[in-house]
Amino acid sequence: MTSLSNTTVISQFSALESLQMPQITKFKIGLCQLSVTSDKNMNLAHARNSIEVAAKHGATLVVLPEMWNCPYSTDYFEKFAEDFDYKDSSPSFSMLSEVALGNRITIVGGSMPERRKNGQLYNTCCVFGPDGNLKAKHSKVHLFDVYLPGDISFKESDNFASGDQPTIVNTDVGCIGIGICHDIRFPELAMLYRARGAHLICYPGAFNMSTGEALWELEQRARQLYVATCSPSRDSIGSYMIWGHSTVVGPSGKIIATSGHEETVVIAEINYSMIQQQREIVPLEKQRREVYRFVDVYEQKP
Numbered sequence: 001m002t003s004l005s006n007t008t009v010i011s012q013f014s015a016l017e018s019l020q021m022p023q024i025t026k027f028k029i030g031l032c033q034l035s036v037t038s039d040k041n042m043n044l045a046h047a048r049n050s051i052e053v054a055a056k057h058g059a060t061l062v063v064l065p066e067m068w069n070c071p072y073s074t075d076y077f078e079k080f081a082e083d084f085d086y087k088d089s090s091p092s093f094s095m096l097s098e099v100a101l102g103n104r105i106t107i108v109g110g111s112m113p114e115r116r117k118n119g120q121l122y123n124t125c126c127v128f129g130p131d132g133n134l135k136a137k138h139s140k141v142h143l144f145d146v147y148l149p150g151d152i153s154f155k156e157s158d159n160f161a162s163g164d165q166p167t168i169v170n171t172d173v174g175c176i177g178i179g180i181c182h183d184i185r186f187p188e189l190a191m192l193y194r195a196r197g198a199h200l201i202c203y204p205g206a207f208n209m210s211t212g213e214a215l216w217e218l219e220q221r222a223r224q225l226y227v228a229t230c231s232p233s234r235d236s237i238g239s240y241m242i243w244g245h246s247t248v249v250g251p252s253g254k255i256i257a258t259s260g261h262e263e264t265v266v267i268a269e270i271n272y273s274m275i276q277q278q279r280e281i282v283p284l285e286k287q288r289r290e291v292y293r294f295v296d297v298y299e300q301k302p
């Protein structure tokens with residue numbers, strides 16, 4: 001597991017006052033806010049079609065929602081899980097690889113229930129490059145266990161084991177940090193990605209009506225880099241009512257593009273030079289004081 005020790009984090013911050021730029025600094029991103037049904041084949045066909053629509057609109061990076069091939073419901077995760085190690089046993093994995101290659105794009109493949117050799121299930125995001133190869137795999141680190149009396153009760157940890165690493169990947173469209181839904185509530189993860197030179201953090205997510213209204217947008221707006229979230233649309237199966245509102249936020253905190261709750265493809269332009277510009281206007285890295293310690297906050301005894 002990657003060390004989050006105090007010393008490592010502080011020295012990374014001071015080393016990264018100027019951000020490395022990728023070859024491509026301006027491009028279009030597509031967010032496929034998909035309707036998800038209890039028919040997996042239909043979900044696959046639907047996702048393929050939607051990715052192709054985004055690519056036709058010029059998107060060279062396409063992001064899918066959390067659980068795009070399976071309803072976001074504890075009744076379905078086990079039944080829909082696939083083993084990504086064998087192409088034949090994972091039609092979802094194969095489809096994403098094919099469509100990335102066919103359209104020569106990078107895909108942040110939302111998330112899908114993954115079955116591993118150890119018999120456990122993970123909520124996993126696969127990232128594919130334009131050659132169709134898998135570039136990274138992120139398993140949701142912070143599982144969504146919640147009990148809101150009179151409202152919603154959901155326990156992902158009844159089905160999934162949690163991932164235990166941050167995931168940051170160099171792609172043709174910049175350095176991308178990955179988080180899945182509840183991971184967005186942990187600024188530590190976003191700070192780590194920023195310190196390691198991320199230009200963009202992608203969060204496939206499926207917030208619900210209560211948590212969505214309260215926090216979905218706010219959680220995206222204070223990172224001084226690009227943030228993209230992609231949700232299923234609201235008509236998903238079961239009692240979990242999805243918030244929607246897939247969004248792209250720029251480094252100043254401004255919303256560049258967003259959607260309602262219906263099925264749609266959001267296309268937005270990303271320009272990484274805006275990151276450096278924003279950090280010169282508000283130089284947080286230079287302004288950070290030594291009066292607190294980032295990771296230690298949780299460890300200090302009174």
Ligand SMILES: NC(=O)CC(=O)C(=O)O
Nearest residue numbers: 144181182206207208211
């Ligand atoms: N799917 C989730 O992880 C939902 C979540 O985090 C929320 O707050 O809602």
